[in-house]
Amino acid sequence: FMATRHREVAESESPSSKKQKSTPPKVALITGITGQDGSYLAELLLSKGYEVHGIIRRSSSFNTGRIEELYEDPHVDTRRLFLHYGDLTDSTNCFEIVSKVRPDELYNLGAQSHVKVSFELSEYTADADGLGVLRLLNAIRSAGLEQKTRFYQASTSELYGLVQEVPQKETTPFYPRSPYAVAKQYAYWIVVNYREAYGMHASNGILFNHESPRRGPTFVTRKVTRAVARIKLGKQDCLYMGNIDAKRDWGHARDYVEMMWMMMQQAEADDYVVATGETNTVRSFIELAFECIDIKILWKGKGVDEIGYCAARGREFVKIDPKYFRPTEVELLIGDPTKAKVKLGWVPKTTMQSLCKEMVAADIRLVEKGDYTS
Template structure:
């Protein structure tokens, strides 16, 4: 491992050629796909994980079982609420790239845990940026901040681009707005290479089961296998721009390979409702869903006349984001990035994976 003394005599080019990445949130959906991508590209990957009494590394288990077996992956215990540990880890690892994916990322939960969400998602980003400066790496490290389409909230225009005004509608969105602007502020104030990736919804079989897309595909698989009767959802008419997480982590990496730091929207440019996601998911198991009723009394009925979907107002958000549709033209042009997986392919992949997982009793994610 390179020592701080050796760093003093390195040029910025030599420093970057070491290809050492540090990922917060490495155990999550995006972190696991990003770790795979970076290892494939020859990086030494380090991840920050929170202490837990149970194993929480299921998504990266295939990458990391023992440091002796895969020296390309190292994990460090830490937390975005602990400045001291962040400084210690960064000074020890001396990363060339930092990807800040760690967050309390559930929008509905952010209303129940607003203070914690602000501490991790907003101030946590500030702590990480300050840790980079404290370690004397402000002009050497390239920093990626995971921003979100939830910044747009009550949208000012359709579609949303890098210049669309923000109007967040949740504590999560508000916390992420602080993180977005503090990243830009440090870029401008301290000449740091710091980027925001404004990513629209991106899913995969590794998505947590509390998120609506994975909740749907897991329930559809369980219903198909006779292990569940009905799926309960909130707003069926919410519209989102859904892509595959594997495509989006490539966009993150591309942002840090540019000559100058900038902010980019990653999106598919097409929009679908939660209702459509439900229909496509059931279709992947050979079932057709028809809808009857309205509002909270609306139900989804299968070919045999059995009610498989119901609305539960408990899942409504206090302030709803009705639609999100991204305009990825800037990323297409400057990064050469385009999504590869279509909406239909995404849904089918998730349902197939959950059919296997539910049948095996393995639904860890």
């Protein structure tokens, strides 16, 4: 049903291509609108009065669950959300959408975003996450929009990879540790290069990990909170994990998309770290999530034999499965968001504790409803 509706949307004419009335709304184009960040950003921009265009991929099953609430009937004249089929690996498609939509702001959030998967899909990841950015920048130029369209690139703390300096800030050298991060390094520099070469308003948001109840279920936080919910409701016995000693600077996706928008409102394009400035181990996130369902996790054993158990319940809940280890790991991420604080007024609003509680509660509701797909 949604797929049919999307086709109608993609083929219909949008207000930006019609004759404008009085003050036209700002027009934004979001790649990756069906993802975690894309859905929060679309909500934010719609709430600010933008006309929002999103690129969605053709899929054999629905991939629009996160933006279902925002969907508007294509036959309603006042609608402000428009969806287009597209893919960052298709240059012609990128050009056609950019030249048709003529966005004031283009947010490039689309990517094969899973670090572990990038070791298996290395070439595809390079194409979509690296060259995809070049395709969009060239589309803006070819459409003659380089002085109109502002560009946001979803850069990442994964660029820092092997620790060179802590906390990590805009000037910290990059040392990418995965095909994903290497592709994102190309993306980062092509954005800087087009800014310098062609005077484009193109910015990199170097965002540290950010999570939410909408986080994909194979990323670590959501994998844990979903498992905790399923264990509480008797749908799962044990949680199998990879490297639980990795440390991450976790924030909330809803807070972070505001910073994307803030970067685009600055007179000058620039690159910013967005982070909370606090770091925690995967192990402590697991402990916190289990605490939400009154299970105190203790640890015994070492390495792949380590086990998380609860003495009071006399049961084991967490085990290590080396299949989740990565060929090269990023052990420690902790960001210094001083520049974003000073120039953008960034204040991280959500602690890891409240984020974890919110995610566990949301997953319990989903499991209670019998929803295993989200």
